[in-house]
Amino acid sequence: MVTLFEKIGGASAIDAAVDIFYRKVLNDNSVSSYLDTTDMDDQIAK
Numbered sequence: 001m002v003t004l005f006e007k008i009g010g011a012s013a014i015d016a017a018v019d020i021f022y023r024k025v026l027n028d029n030s031v032s033s034y035l036d037t038t039d040m041d042d043q044i045a046k
Contacts, residue, residue: 022044026040
């Protein structure tokens with residue numbers, strides 16, 4: 001049985017989605033200030 005994780009592409013697909021998400025958030029002036037004091041390397045690793 002194939003898991004949902006495997007169906008969507010596994011770790012590489014999740015890594016790509018996280019990267020795209022944070023790039024969009026950090027480029028959005030209406031929400032990016034919430035992450036001003038956040039260690040982004042640590043956040044992305046979560």
